[in-house]
Amino acid sequence: MAVTETERSAMRRALSIAANGPRGINPQVGAVILSPAGVVLAEGWHRGAGTPHAEVDALSKLTSDATRGATAIVTLEPCNHTGRTGPCAQALIDAGVTRVIYALDDPGAESSGGADRMRAAGIDVVSGVQSDRAHELVADWLVAHRLGxxxxxxxxxxxxxxxxxxxxxxxxxxxxxxxxxxxxxxxxxxxxxxxxxxxxxxxxxxxxxxxxxxxxxxxxxxxxxxxxxxxxxxxxxxxxxxxxxxxxxxxxxxxxxxxxxxxxxxxxxxxxxxxxxxxxxxxxxxxxxxxxxxxxxxxxxxxxxxxxxxxxxxxxxxxxxxxxxxxxxxxxxxxxxxxxxxx
The missing domain is CATH 3.40.430.10 (Dihydrofolate Reductase, subunit A)
Incomplete structure (x- = not known):
């Protein structure tokens, strides 16, 4: 299914609110949840190490009924590991989200793989939407991540x-x-x-x-x-x-x-x-x-x-x-x- 203009607009919004988060050991990430009709239900962003990731921050503002059949727009691939917080990929699966669109693949050896996990659960996953803007947002974090x-x-x-x-x-x-x-x-x-x-x-x-x-x-x-x-x-x-x-x-x-x-x-x-x-x-x-x-x-x-x-x-x-x-x-x-x- 092609990415709609409503979804592209939501990605632009997700990139904008991602910048609200601090620069640090974690990337700046934003998320927007859309209803099946394309209405914005909730927004979220990552507020720093140890706090809920952007997807979970957005989901926390909604009831379980509201998230069923929703679309999640995220600036970075939902993570697939448990650290100080749980895997966002599983949180989206549990929430009943049926479509996920993200901009950049997660470069982490441990945290990547969220897209495959969600696809295996039957979620429609689209990657690479507005990836250039997302890369610009977290370019410093990506370099530091690569260098260690x-x-x-x-x-x-x-x-x-x-x-x-x-x-x-x-x-x-x-x-x-x-x-x-x-x-x-x-x-x-x-x-x-x-x-x-x-x-x-x-x-x-x-x-x-x-x-x-x-x-x-x-x-x-x-x-x-x-x-x-x-x-x-x-x-x-x-x-x-x-x-x-x-x-x-x-x-x-x-x-x-x-x-x-x-x-x-x-x-x-x-x-x-x-x-x-x-x-x-x-x-x-x-x-x-x-x-x-x-x-x-x-x-x-x-x-x-x-x-x-x-x-x-x-x-x-x-x-x-x-x-x-x-x-x-x-x-x-x-x-x-x-x-x-x-x-």
Missing amino acids: RPHVTVKWAQSLDGRAAASDGTSQWITGPDARADVHRRRAEADAIVVGTGTVLADDPALTARDGDTLHPRQPTPVVIGSRPTPPDAAVHRHPHAPLFYDSHDLADVMADLGARGVQRVFVEGGPTLASAFIAAGFADTVLAYIAPVLLGGDRLALTDIGVGTIDDARRLQVQEWVPLGADLLAIAQPVVSPPEGS
């Missing part, structure tokens, strides 16, 4: 000869105002902004995302990594979000904890030591190199040791885009993934 950790962007600014600072340590400002504005815009897109204690002690950064003197509506949570204490009057303590401090050099543990907190996108803005540590650990999914047309010389390199002892070990990148920013140039690059041996 937050997505990491490592950023630095450098002179044309690869220096991050002059010989006396001064670095403000290597790049111009257009480049700095671009950095703040990208900060606002992240869930967390990460620096080392060395940067906090040397520069006392606020770690906010700003448009001129105005704070962006969305602010990343500040994260400070390192064993040296942060002064109580440091600017980071005045951030809109309470900072997270990690007295650790184990980036895998830090990333695991951030992921458990629902962080999906990490923006690393520490100095050369921290940037190099993330790259050496294999935690640089995107590199942003802001290149200024100045020469500084000296030994204040933008990166330090990243574990490359010979040219054959070079960490090769593929530049996705070159972006002119006033007099500066931004290189947006990602690691080159080597094909499996023998492929």
Whole structure:
């Protein structure tokens, strides 16, 4: 049976209300329940880990008689596993729903399979409706799910000869105002902004995302990594979000904890030591190199040791885009993934 315009309209509504849910360790999902005549009976969305999923949230607003023969419109394939909540696929079966339309397949090894379960129970299941919009909604969650950790962007600014600072340590400002504005815009897109204690002690950064003197509506949570204490009057303590401090050099543990907190996108803005540590650990999914047309010389390199002892070990990148920013140039690059041996 073809998807009707009423059902497509309901999917657009489901995608809209899905955004009411929080970004976090679970995806944002919306659901709309339609009567056999195409009348909207109920809506629901997922409100965070441990709460009812969108389908169950919508079903909970209806009597069992109302759900018999209904159609469920969902932005993600109803799950097929029992965690802190039960399987949504079974909840729809038990509710007597006879048709389910969803946008995206569930990528989880344990949670997928809901569509097959519902079809086996005699439900008419249609997938892929407005999948592009649904993918855009949960793109960050999908990336974090695939990686098993937050997505990491490592950023630095450098002179044309690869220096991050002059010989006396001064670095403000290597790049111009257009480049700095671009950095703040990208900060606002992240869930967390990460620096080392060395940067906090040397520069006392606020770690906010700003448009001129105005704070962006969305602010990343500040994260400070390192064993040296942060002064109580440091600017980071005045951030809109309470900072997270990690007295650790184990980036895998830090990333695991951030992921458990629902962080999906990490923006690393520490100095050369921290940037190099993330790259050496294999935690640089995107590199942003802001290149200024100045020469500084000296030994204040933008990166330090990243574990490359010979040219054959070079960490090769593929530049996705070159972006002119006033007099500066931004290189947006990602690691080159080597094909499996023998492929």
